[in-house]
Amino acid sequence: MIRPNSTIKAISAGEPFIGPERIMRERGLDSMLRLGANESAFGPSPRAIAAMSAELPHLAWYGDPDSHALRGALAERWATLLDDILITSGIDELLGLVVRCYLEPGETAVTAAGTYPTFAYHVLGYGGRVESVAYCEDGTIDLDALASAAQRCNAAICYLANPDNPSGSFVDAEAIARFRAALPARTLLLLDEAYAEFADPASVPERRAMLGIVRARTFSKLYGMAGARIGYAVAPQALLAPLLKVRLQYGVNRNAQIGALAALGDEPFASDVLERTARGRAAYGALGQELGLPTLPSATNFVCFDCSSRERADVVLEALLRRGVWTRKPGRAPLDRCVRVTVGDEAAQAHFAAELRAVCSRVTA
Numbered sequence: 001m002i003r004p005n006s007t008i009k010a011i012s013a014g015e016p017f018i019g020p021e022r023i024m025r026e027r028g029l030d031s032m033l034r035l036g037a038n039e040s041a042f043g044p045s046p047r048a049i050a051a052m053s054a055e056l057p058h059l060a061w062y063g064d065p066d067s068h069a070l071r072g073a074l075a076e077r078w079a080t081l082l083d084d085i086l087i088t089s090g091i092d093e094l095l096g097l098v099v100r101c102y103l104e105p106g107e108t109a110v111t112a113a114g115t116y117p118t119f120a121y122h123v124l125g126y127g128g129r130v131e132s133v134a135y136c137e138d139g140t141i142d143l144d145a146l147a148s149a150a151q152r153c154n155a156a157i158c159y160l161a162n163p164d165n166p167s168g169s170f171v172d173a174e175a176i177a178r179f180r181a182a183l184p185a186r187t188l189l190l191l192d193e194a195y196a197e198f199a200d201p202a203s204v205p206e207r208r209a210m211l212g213i214v215r216a217r218t219f220s221k222l223y224g225m226a227g228a229r230i231g232y233a234v235a236p237q238a239l240l241a242p243l244l245k246v247r248l249q250y251g252v253n254r255n256a257q258i259g260a261l262a263a264l265g266d267e268p269f270a271s272d273v274l275e276r277t278a279r280g281r282a283a284y285g286a287l288g289q290e291l292g293l294p295t296l297p298s299a300t301n302f303v304c305f306d307c308s309s310r311e312r313a314d315v316v317l318e319a320l321l322r323r324g325v326w327t328r329k330p331g332r333a334p335l336d337r338c339v340r341v342t343v344g345d346e347a348a349q350a351h352f353a354a355e356l357r358a359v360c361s362r363v364t365a
Contacts, residue, residue: 038302099119
């Protein structure tokens with residue numbers, strides 16, 4: 001019989017995510033308010049749309065495998081060398097490349113239990129082991145416990161999302177530096193900064209390549225290009241060089257490169273998205289206070305509403321979905337008592353607020 005390799009055969013069947021399209025098909029829904037995937041409610045920059053549209057006649061061409069123009073613009077923004085930047089088809093591809101290059105089969109990677117699951121998905125797929133530590137009760141990541149786990153396991157990789165998904169919590173640059181110093185010297189810190197633009201700029205580590213750290217960034221969130229699948233890594237050239245050996249040379253699509261480059265030059269658009277997102281987080285906070293669903297502090301484009309128990313969170317999640325509002329909830333304690341909701345635009349916020357009020361009136365009745 002033809003069989004998969006033993007590593008793949010040993011993995012239980014499952015999917016890291018179920019998309020809204022399948023949910024709509026299975027539920028027979030014609031439309032749905034999409035607040036479950038932290039997609040930008042504000043779309044791509046008009047400059048990005050114009051640049052991508054103008055180049056559509058050249059879609060028959062492959063993209064530049066070096067992503068030279070985009071890397072050059074990012075290197076200038078980060079005040080670093082061109083070779084300290086690697087473009088990938090989203091952070092998801094980058095996570096896989098890092099695991100493939102820096103984790104031997106059977107070795108251990110450490111992370112928070114319930115954080116962005118694609119990292120663990122890659123670790124298992126490449127024959128590694130995942131050691132996870134629980135979140136603190138307030139939804140923050142226990143950095144001391146994570147460092148201790150890395151020391152105990154002599155971890156090859158430590159994955160940290162900062163700001164975190166799904167909690168929205170954030171630790172500042174000084175805490176990151178202390179955390180890196182507490183890890184074993186041989187441990188690579190994979191720092192997922194997908195939402196970093198939404199955090200306080202003064203508290204985010206400065207823009208530079210950092211020893212022992214691969215920093216992952218994306219155009220999916222602030223820049224509204226999730227469907228284009230484009231992200232990048234910032235790290236010392238020596239850390240990125242092994243990834244170049246196994247990356248897909250034409251894995252980043254041409255139009256994504258063009259759109260990302262144009263988006264970088266549209267600072268007014270990015271500033272507007274940040275401002276409207278901050279207002280939306282505040283509005284969600286007020287809504288949660290009104291309904292007895294306090295929100296966790298968030299430095300992202302989403303907010304977690306604390307429903308006080310997993311059971312109540314499940315009821316709220318299902319009730320919203322029955323009303324055509326798609327949200328998500330963390331799957332592991334203690335965050336499984338929360339429902340996570342993307343900050344929509346002003347119309348989506350109003351729609352969501354009305355539906356949540358209706359759901360809460362019935363759940364608590």
